[in-house]
Structures are given as structure tokens and as C-alpha cells.
Amino acid sequence: MKLATYTANGQTRTGIVVGDAIIDSGVAGTMIDLIRDWDHHKGDLEKKAAAGGGVPLTSVRLEAPVQRPGKIFAIGLNYADHIVESKMETPQRQVWFTKAQTSVNGPYDDIEIAKGTMTNDYEVELVAIIGKGGKHVSADDAAGTIFGYCVGNDVTERMWQHGGPQWSLGKSFDTHAPMGPWIVTADEVDDPHSLGLRCFVNGEQRQSSNTEHLVFNIWSQIEHLSVGMTLEPGDCLFTGTPGGVGAAMDPRQFLQPGDIVRCEIDGLGHIEGTMVAEV
Incomplete structure (x- = not known):
């Protein structure tokens, strides 16, 4: 459904x-x-x-399917090609950060470039929405905690992301978590670890991969997060982005006003937003 x-x-x-x-x-x-x-x-x-x-x-x-999630967590460095282009080592432990509730944005809404920022970037991601949730969930039981899936764009302001030891500020700008266009319930997604995902900027394909290439799969992500916190209905987990981000291009290609960013995932639909300068 x-x-x-x-x-x-x-x-x-x-x-x-x-x-x-x-x-x-x-x-x-x-x-x-x-x-x-x-x-x-x-x-x-x-x-x-x-x-x-x-x-x-x-x-x-x-609108965004879940407009005010209790928690928005996103995992970094979770596709091998993205790790290589980021010039970082494959993490031995999962690297997590949060996105603020106020970053949530509709699937076709404009995406703001905040005043004074110049390094806005795109990241297509599969988003898992928690259903039953719980704490101390094993990887074997993790599938039963998920309500469904949608398309997400972990829009990132790179200078703010790397301006300190943690990433959350650069990941939490207003409108920088477009999601949608709807939730496909988990029973209609045969295998969330076999979904093609792509991102286009002005019609040019920038990212193309498959969730089979996740370093830490979704079940292990839920197991890891639920060790210390209770996952609740409507919590949103951004499960990682593949290679092809603008920051890794030569020369680097950051988003500009008027750019149209489209993210799509097999079987889940697509989201598309226009970059606009904050007024």
C-alpha cells in the first residue's frame, strides 16, 4: 500500500x-x-x-509523508564508492548523525540555499520509516520494526558539515530533508537491499547505484541504533548515499539557484525539488 x-x-x-x-x-x-x-x-x-x-x-x-518525525537519523559513509570519493577509510563502526525536524520538506517543494552558503549538495537515499519500533532489536528481528520506505534527499551544506567534528549542523538546514512522495509499506517491498537508486541534477545523472551495496545493511543499522534508544513509530532513518556527490566531482559541482534535483528509487517513486535562494 x-x-x-x-x-x-x-x-x-x-x-x-x-x-x-x-x-x-x-x-x-x-x-x-x-x-x-x-x-x-x-x-x-x-x-x-x-x-x-x-x-x-x-x-x-x-507533503512529506511524516511531517514531524520524533527522530531523524542518517548514516554516513555507507556505500563503498562514496567512501572512496570522500577520501576516507571504510568505517569499522557505523557513523551516525541527526537531521533536525525543521529540515523536513515535501517531495516537490523548493529547497533553500541559505544566506551566505555556497556548498549545497545532494544525496539520494532510501529512507526507512519505523513502525512498531522498540529497543535492543536484533538484526534478525529488525525487518519487523519497519513500517515502510520512501525516497529521501539528504541535502547537505558541505562547509558546515566539515566545519567541526560532527556533521549534524551541515545536515540540518531548513528544507534539507525532502522525503516522499509517499510511503510504500514494507510488505510491498520484496527486498530493501535490492533497490536501484538514482539522482539527477537538471536532467544529468549524478548518482546511480543499488542498495545491495550498503556497507551496513538496514537490519544492522536498526540493531545498532536501538542499543541505546527506543525507536518509535514514524522515526525516519536515512540509510546512506552512493558515490557521485557534487563535492567529489572535478571541478566540484555544488547546487545553484534554479537547479532541479530529482531523486528516484525503484518501486518507490521519485521526489524533485528546485533550489532557491533564501529570501
Whole structure:
């Protein structure tokens, strides 16, 4: 099932995407509320999806599927080719950073270049959305904690990222976590470790890889994070980006106002944003 957060007639709701239409879920609250009570709502939503109807997707505004995640974590240096181009060693332990809630952005919204910054970059990533969650989750049990997956762009301001010993400031600028266009529930993703992912800037392909090349797979990521914290419904995990980022090109190619950045993942759809200068 594809589940989206959308705005129509001034109201933001959750809905089921079927083909080119969206059907209101009828569930009060946010996507996090729906995820939390999924076992209660799933049957009714499946019936609504089968019945069809709804309104055209083009008549609504798609928002980030989870607009205010409790936690946004992202793993760095998790594809071999990205490690090589970054001129760093393969990490022996997982390298994690956070992205602020205020970085969350819709799938087709503009992406801001903040005042005084000049080294904005793209990073296509598979995003895992936590469902049941928990603490001390083993790798063997990790798949059962995931509600679904979506496309993400871990937009990064490189000078701020590398201006200190940690990366979170350079990863947390407003609008720098576009996600969407919807969540594909985990039962409809046969193998999250076999998905092609790509990024384009102004139609030029910059990144192309497959999640089979993750250094630390998604199950080990969940096992690692849940050692010290409880993963909760709606938490978002950016699972790593492959090689091809602008900072590694010669000469370096950072994003400029007017650039259009498209990220896509097999079976999950695509997101696309235009870079704009902060006013």
C-alpha cells in the first residue's frame, strides 16, 4: 500500500495512493497516528483501496509523508564508492548523525540555499520509516520494526558539515530533508537491499547505484541504533548515499539557484525539488 500525507482545501490529511488518485484514509490525526494504530486501521484501508475512487493526485499537494518525525537519523559513509570519493577509510563502526525536524520538506517543494552558503549538495537515499519500533532489536528481528520506505534527499551544506567534528549542523538546514512522495509499506517491498537508486541534477545523472551495496545493511543499522534508544513509530532513518556527490566531482559541482534535483528509487517513486535562494 502507498500512504501519503496531503493537503487539499486547506486541510492536511493522510490518504491511500492508488494509481493516479488519492483516497482519504478517514483516519484522524497525522501519519504517525496512523502508523501507531496500523493494526487497527489496516483492514479498513485495504477495503478503501480496493473500492477505488478518490481524487486526482494532481489536485492535491503532497507533503512529506511524516511531517514531524520524533527522530531523524542518517548514516554516513555507507556505500563503498562514496567512501572512496570522500577520501576516507571504510568505517569499522557505523557513523551516525541527526537531521533536525525543521529540515523536513515535501517531495516537490523548493529547497533553500541559505544566506551566505555556497556548498549545497545532494544525496539520494532510501529512507526507512519505523513502525512498531522498540529497543535492543536484533538484526534478525529488525525487518519487523519497519513500517515502510520512501525516497529521501539528504541535502547537505558541505562547509558546515566539515566545519567541526560532527556533521549534524551541515545536515540540518531548513528544507534539507525532502522525503516522499509517499510511503510504500514494507510488505510491498520484496527486498530493501535490492533497490536501484538514482539522482539527477537538471536532467544529468549524478548518482546511480543499488542498495545491495550498503556497507551496513538496514537490519544492522536498526540493531545498532536501538542499543541505546527506543525507536518509535514514524522515526525516519536515512540509510546512506552512493558515490557521485557534487563535492567529489572535478571541478566540484555544488547546487545553484534554479537547479532541479530529482531523486528516484525503484518501486518507490521519485521526489524533485528546485533550489532557491533564501529570501
